[in-house]
Amino acid sequence: MNGIFREHLEKFITVNDTEYLAIAAFFQVIDVRKKDNLLVEGEPCRWHYFVLNGCLRKFFINDKGVEQTTEFAIETWWMTDNMAYEHKRPTDFYIQAVEDAAVLYIDWETQEQLVAEFPQMERYFRFVYQRAFAAAQIRLKYLYDFSKEEIYDHLCRMQPAFVQRIPQYLIASYLGFTPEYLSEIRKKKRS
Amino acid sequence: MNGIFREHLEKFITVNDTEYLAIAAFFQVIDVRKKDNLLVEGEPCRWHYFVLNGCLRKFFINDKGVEQTTEFAIETWWMTDNMAYEHKRPTDFYIQAVEDAAVLYIDWETQEQLVAEFPQMERYFRFVYQRAFAAAQIRLKYLYDFSKEEIYDHLCRMQPAFVQRIPQYLIASYLGFTPEYLSEIRKKKRS
Numbered sequence: 001m002n003g004i005f006r007e008h009l010e011k012f013i014t015v016n017d018t019e020y021l022a023i024a025a026f027f028q029v030i031d032v033r034k035k036d037n038l039l040v041e042g043e044p045c046r047w048h049y050f051v052l053n054g055c056l057r058k059f060f061i062n063d064k065g066v067e068q069t070t071e072f073a074i075e076t077w078w079m080t081d082n083m084a085y086e087h088k089r090p091t092d093f094y095i096q097a098v099e100d101a102a103v104l105y106i107d108w109e110t111q112e113q114l115v116a117e118f119p120q121m122e123r124y125f126r127f128v129y130q131r132a133f134a135a136a137q138i139r140l141k142y143l144y145d146f147s148k149e150e151i152y153d154h155l156c157r158m159q160p161a162f163v164q165r166i167p168q169y170l171i172a173s174y175l176g177f178t179p180e181y182l183s184e185i186r187k188k189k190r191s
Numbered sequence: 192m193n194g195i196f197r198e199h200l201e202k203f204i205t206v207n208d209t210e211y212l213a214i215a216a217f218f219q220v221i222d223v224r225k226k227d228n229l230l231v232e233g234e235p236c237r238w239h240y241f242v243l244n245g246c247l248r249k250f251f252i253n254d255k256g257v258e259q260t261t262e263f264a265i266e267t268w269w270m271t272d273n274m275a276y277e278h279k280r281p282t283d284f285y286i287q288a289v290e291d292a293a294v295l296y297i298d299w300e301t302q303e304q305l306v307a308e309f310p311q312m313e314r315y316f317r318f319v320y321q322r323a324f325a326a327a328q329i330r331l332k333y334l335y336d337f338s339k340e341e342i343y344d345h346l347c348r349m350q351p352a353f354v355q356r357i358p359q360y361l362i363a364s365y366l367g368f369t370p371e372y373l374s375e376i377r378k379k380k381r382s
Binding site: 060062068070071081082083086092115119122123125126129130131132133134135136137138139140141143144145176 | 251253259261262272273274277283306310313314316317320321322323324325326327328329330331332334335336367
């Protein structure tokens with residue numbers, strides 16, 4: 001797991017070597033290739049994913065048959081369809097690798113055993129969800145406050161490496177643009 | 192606290208009478224009148240609020256000077272500006288009582304002491320944030336997938352008591368409508 005998971009745990013909690021090995025044993029690791037699906041619409045959402053390296057995206061297919069990306073997860077981000085994961089319901093989403101990726105995964109029951117045996121993991125997940133919720137609140141404010149072009153500008157300013165890393169048609173899908181419209185905006189920005 | 196807070200805790204954790212009294216002692220209670228502000232733009236966000244009864248809303252004032260409501264909190268919902276609360280930053284938001292309300296509140300340091308002394312409260316807050324994040328993910332999907340009119344229809348179907356309870360101009364502010372436009376939609380729905 002090349003240390004990245006332990007480093008992330010230690011941002012929020014203290015774990016010694018023995019504890020870390022015991023905690024890590026609750027997780028499985030999978031290597032996925034670009035475009036592989038980890039979750040498919042209509043299936044029960046069994047897994048909670050943590051990105052060790054690479055990038056995932058979450059999307060749904062709208063009434064017009066268009067893939068609408070709602071989230072990305074790069075290194076140290078967790079991703080799942082949280083409502084479907086907790087309640088073991090079929091999901092409306094796909095989770096797909098944007099790049100070749102290595103991903104930790106755990107199911108709900110195992111995660112519950114983990115937090116029961118290692119109460120500091122309750123604290124860890126409390127912080128993970130707290131920060132994810134805070135980020136979602138900020139994103140909701142942007143959706144109210146900014147035009148899509150302003151959100152793109154903001155993304156370029158705040159997350160330049162991310163915008164460089166992700167294929168432009170997926171950035172367009174995330175912003176709700178057509179790829180053609182995003183290309184026009186980019187030309188305007190350069191001129 | 193008329194039992195509502197304890198009932199909410201017991202949805203997620205077990206607390207005996209002695210523990211409950213000790214946990215409750217970490218919180219303060221305030222009665223607010225309709226239109227009172229609990230949080231004002233530009234101030235540091237010190238408090239995390241839990242609604243015992245009544246209703247709060249969170250809003251910001253946009254560039255055009257219009258109040259844009261982003262969230263409501265009724266009984267058993269927590270509310271704050273989470274990013275500003277954790278990092279003790281000035282907030283961009285107002286939190287205001289929509290109805291006369293009774294509200295529990297706690298500051299970040301006291302909340303941290305609470306979870307240190309009562310580890311089951313880590314579990315409680317983990318669930319609170321997890322569900323809030325899951326709800327925010329669903330809301331983001333709606334914003335991508337539905338027109339504003341469809342979101343209003345959905346709100347009327349899924350939360351009829353809530354739509355009845357909240358003044359229509361605030362429902363309009365939440366959906367990003369003008370009150371006049373919401374009134375037109377309502378006329379169309381009745382005809």
